[in-house]
Amino acid sequence: MTVPRSTLRLQLHKDFTFDDAARQVDYMASLGISHAYLSPITTATSGSTHGYDTVDYTRVNPELGGEEGLKRLVDKLRAHEMGLIVDVVPNHMGVGGSENLWWMDILEWGRHAAHARYFDVDWHSPDPALRGKVLAPFLGAAYGEELQGGKIKLTFDPEDGRFKITYYSNTFPVSPLDYAAILQEHAPEMAQRFTGLSTQPADQPRADEARAALKEFTASEEGKKAIDTAIRAHSGDNPTGRDRLHRLLERQHYRLAWWRTAADEVNWRRFFDVSTLGGMRVERPEVFEASHALIFRLFTEGLIDGVRIDHVDGLAEPREYCQRLRNRLEELAAQRPENLQQPRTYFVVEKILARGEPVRDDWQIDGTTGYDFMNDVGALLHDPRGAQPLAQNWAELSGRPAEFDVEAKAARRKILAENLSAELDRAARALHRIARDTPTTRDFTFSSLKRVAAELVVHFPVYRIYPIGGQRSAEDERFFAQAYEGAKAALAPADHAILERIAQWLGGPGGDEPVEEKPRERLLDRNGRERPVSAFQNPPASASGSNSSGSHRRNAQTLFSQLTSPVAAKAVEDTACYRYGRLISRNEVGADPGEFSLSVDLFHEGNQERAARFPNAMLTTATHDHKRGEDVRARIAALSEIPDEWAATLKSWSTLNTPHRRILGDADGDKTAWAPGAAAEAMLYQTLVGCWPPTLSPDDEAGVKELAERVSAWQLKAMREAKLRTSWFAPDEAYENACRDFLFDILAPQRRDGFLGELPAFVARIARTGAINSFQQTLLRLTSPGVPDLYQGTELWDFSLVDPDNRRPVDFEQRRAWLADGEAQGAPSEQLQNWRDGRVKLGIVRRALALRAHAQSLFAQGSYIPLKVEGEHADSVIAFARHAGSAYAVVIATRLADSLLAENDSGLPLVDAAHWEDTAVILPEALASRALFDWLSPNAPKADGQRLFMRDALASMPVALLMEEGVPRV
Known part of the structure; x- marks a missing residue:
């Protein structure tokens, strides 16, 4: 259990706990998984569905079952000889409520709080109203409006003797320095206990003692009456009380503000532009130790075996952080239970890489979490010949730029000006x-x-x-x-000197x-003076x-x-x-939509580099953050092979659905502007084509409605993220409702003879190509250099959309039953007839993982050998070999298959053997004229010398995983 053989990512929350995960361990083991891989386990904001809003680094999340629940899960994993990797979030904490005691500490005591240096706060803001304070942008409307409306209130918590400011469910501490003023008129003896307090650390214990006395005082009738009177004196229901409350608020170490002020005025680092997630100063040794103490203890005790670090690029010093974490893990490794001692702790980071950007060797990590691989294999699915006509069609249809870079730069300017202007100001002040x-x-x-x-x-x-x-x-x-x-x-030439200095x-x-x-x-001037x-x-x-x-x-x-x-x-x-819709299959986390496709040679180069530098990096094709499921992307990618047909289909559908448009006008005064608009409509059609379930009939009203609800949620998020006619910052509900109405209109039961009939017919047209793409990316992930990661549920078809859709409950019982059926019925190829239900994909996953377990060194340490493909349809094949000692595994996959399927009458996602003609893979010399065994079908194709013909190798399945005869089957 040192380096994972394979991982399965599980998203934990209150409705899927450690015990729920434990119930799936036997299924995961049967599938061939070596390590469970969990979303964050530290205590998060109550009700969090993702766990990235940690409020307490020191406790295992009680909503997940707490530490006892974690131990029960680990016991089950150990019984199956499996390990555990956990997601660690060092960059930020949840600060939106009152559950984060570290954050509450700095709101209460300001820059002298014990945790003041834990968060990345600029205590020296140039704004006098924020100097020595923290902006608290958590109001739903302008401060004055909420104050006037009595929504901001002074309250008292008798349980801990504290005055607090409440705003709906949010609470904010009142500084103990102000207790004396609050109590002076109504409980002068109690007020005296707080008189003379300062924010200095030496004074803070005195405040605790005074609060203990106040708590005791308020237990009496006299005390209750005095506190109630003091609270009423600060009531927002009358001008005098409102003025007192305002003056009290102005004295706090925070400034309550409308959430919209954050973009321009926030004086602490956020996670992206999320004002409920505060940046941590984990570069400070005491913060590093405090925020990792639980993880280190669990690691030392043998409850976890490796870590995945979230958003490493948010840290001040990613390199130093990784090196420090590596050193600490290796120091602690010697203290683990003897049976769990490991030579090196598995440690990967979430990192987005641009094309040609290397993972840094001196970080001492095992690699990334796999967005780079997801980008490579995703681009590989696309036909480069579709790039130009699809871009041209998109520009003509939408009126948007044909090149993604134009959209990206415009979006960068908008984000800097509207979402992250405070962060830009802070960087500019440093310069x-x-x-x-x-x-x-x-x-x-x-x-x-x-x-x-x-x-x-x-x-x-x-x-x-x-x-x-x-x-x-x-x-x-x-x-x-x-x-x-x-x-x-x-820039203007006058700014070039400044640019040069900034660069230095x-x-x-x-x-x-x-x-x-x-x-x-x-x-000299005109008068001769210097x-x-x-x-x-x-x-x-x-x-x-x-x-x-x-x-x-x-x-x-x-x-x-x-x-x-x-x-x-x-x-x-x-x-x-x-905003950009050439093909949204390339609009993914970690991808560059401007890079439409990737050649087989470049894909091989990426795998060879990974094998040489980071052989244990994660390989993924689906994550909790993906914008559309791996099989949605695979199907949409098929459109790259038929750009002209797709362009004609788009125009036809747009014409067909013209009567359902809503004329709303827009902010620029164009009274003919309609919803959803050309660009949003075109992207909607791509989404519907990509996510339409293979088994859904247009006659299934309930099924179509359920799909429409899911797509509507995607549509709303997509439109707000695009920030064109609506946004999270300023929602245009009329436009949004009109777009939803359009969607439900075109999918209404009465459209079965129109769009609702044409949509599934077109999906059927490309579904086999999409399925072949899915099989290709699945097998490449499972056999390329690295550790294959399976996102929960994606062993069957993954037609999910952006979160929260991709975090829906998984029907593990169905998967468990089908896995057992698959074992009974034999090879995955025997399920190809039922390809629409996804069982064949499940079979590929299980068989490939079984081979990795059987031949561990071959895939863990084996070399990667690109194999040449020759013949009439060489462009429609990708092949490589893994080699260690005398063992070889040969991986072959069909690609860009649409034209080869055109005459196929079988209805299967499989190219007829005769259509391959003379196409052949050139095998390594050691395999010349040898019979090979396919782990995915009953095939045992024999090479003709070094030439292995596709008509033999891919006769039963569109992908093949071959080894020499004599290797036992699992």
Whole structure:
């Protein structure tokens, strides 16, 4: 149980607990899984469905069953010789309610709180109203409106003797320094106990003693009456009480504010733009230890075997964090139970990689969680010949840009201006501090620095860079240079000198050098007098003045990196991907929709690099964060093979459904604007084509309605994320309702002779190609170098949409029963006749995982050998071998199969043997003229020399997993 052989990701919440997971362990073992892989187990906000809003790092979540429930799960896993990997969230905590005691501490005591340095708070805000305070943007409307309406109230909790501010279900502590003023008129003796308090740590125990006395006092009738009177004196029901309450609120260490103020004024780091998730300063040793203490103890006790780190790019120093975590895990490994000792702890990170961006070797990790592989295999499914006509058709139909990069840059500008402007301000202020440190840059204004920094962010091609000792590495420089050149082209020449300086301050050459003033060029004015030269005209070569400290530069580098990362996520994944619709199968987390396809050669190169550098990285094709299920993407990818037919279908459907459009007009005064609009309508059709269940009949009214509800939830989220005619920030409910009505109209039972009849007919047209794509990506994930990860439930067809749809309950009982049936009935190929119900996919998963268990070293340490394909339809095959010692496994998959299926009358997702003609895979010489056994079918194809013909290898299944005869079957 050192390195996982395979993992299965489970999403835990109050309705699927440790005990529920334990009941599936025998099923997972039968499937061939070696490690359960759990969503976060630390205590999260009550009712959390995902666990990423941790409120207490020190306890196993009681809603999941607590530590005892975890132990019961682990006991079940150990009984099946399985391990456990857990998701760890070091970047942020949930701060939206009152459950996070660390957050409550800083709201109560401000910068002198015991946990003040745990959160990434700017206590020195340039806004006087926020200096020494924390913005609390949790009001549903403007502060004055909520105060006037009596929604903000002073209350008293007799259980712990504390005054609190309540706002609906939210509570905020009142500083003990204000208790004296609250109590003075009504309980002067109690007030005296709080008089003279300060926020200094030495005074805080005194406050606890005073609160204990207050608690005892309020247990009496006299005390209750005094407290009630004090509360009424601060009531918002009358002007005097409202004024007192307002003045009390103004004295707190937080400023209550409307949630909309966060984008412009928040003075603490958020997770992306989510104002209920506060950024942690895990780079501080005490924060690192406090936030990981539970995980370390559970690891030492043998309850967990490995970790997955969430959103590593949000941290100030990802490299240092990973190195520190690796060292701590290896130190603790020696203290684990003897039977669980392991030479190296499994440790992967969630990391989004751009094409050509490497995972850094010095992080000491086992790799990523697999978004890079998901991107590779997803792009491999697409026919490059469809890229240009589909882009052209999208632009003509939607009126949107044909190139994704145009959408992405526009979205970046919007996110910087509207969602993350406070974070941009903070980074610009850090640069401004550096500029003020030296005479040659002191006149670089805050506005100019902000403008230039924003342009760098807009053009940044990766999530972030990772300077070492304040200097960009060669890898960093490669990507930073792209941003630099893009920004330079976009900026006015007057800003180029500022751009050059910022580039140096952010880790460029000369960034750590003291300034050496150049001899100044003498310029004369019209009267012959010497006039000064600006820094723009004669900038020095070095980046920083002699008074500028390295800490200022490193702070600027950190803030800049913690800006580029969320901008990439929010602008690309959560905005542009919902605006651009060439084919939404490429609009996925970790993917670049501008990269339409990937060649077989480049896919092989990626696998070879992974085998050489990170052979234990995770391989995934579905996650809790995906925007559409793996089989939705696989089916939509089939459209890349028929771009002209798809274009004609789109136009036909749009014409057919024109009567169901809603004319609403828009904000620009266009009275002919309609809902959902051309772009949203086209993306809706792609979604319906992609997620229509293979077994759903248009006559099934209940089934169609259920699908419409699911698609409607996706549609609402997609439109708000696109931020065009509606958004989360300013919802246009009339437009949203009109879009929902359009969807339900076109799927209404009376449309069976119209669109509702044509939709499943077209789905049937491409469903076999989509299924072959699904089999291809499934087998590649299970056999490529790395650790295959299975997201819960995706062993059957995964026609889910974006969360929460992809986190729906999984019918494990159905899967358990079908797995048993599959074993009884033999090879997966025997289920191909029933391909629409997904059992054949389940069979592929089980058989491939069984082979990995049987030949562990072959897949764990074996080399990766791309195999050449020759013949008439060589482009429709991908093949490679895994090799270790004398053992080989040969993997073959059908791809780009639509044209080969055109004359197929069998109705199966399988190319007729005769259609392959002379297409053959060239096997390694060691396998020449050898009979091979297919783990997925009864086939035992024999090579003709080194040539293995597809008419033999793929006669029973569109994919094959071959080994030499004599290898026992499982």
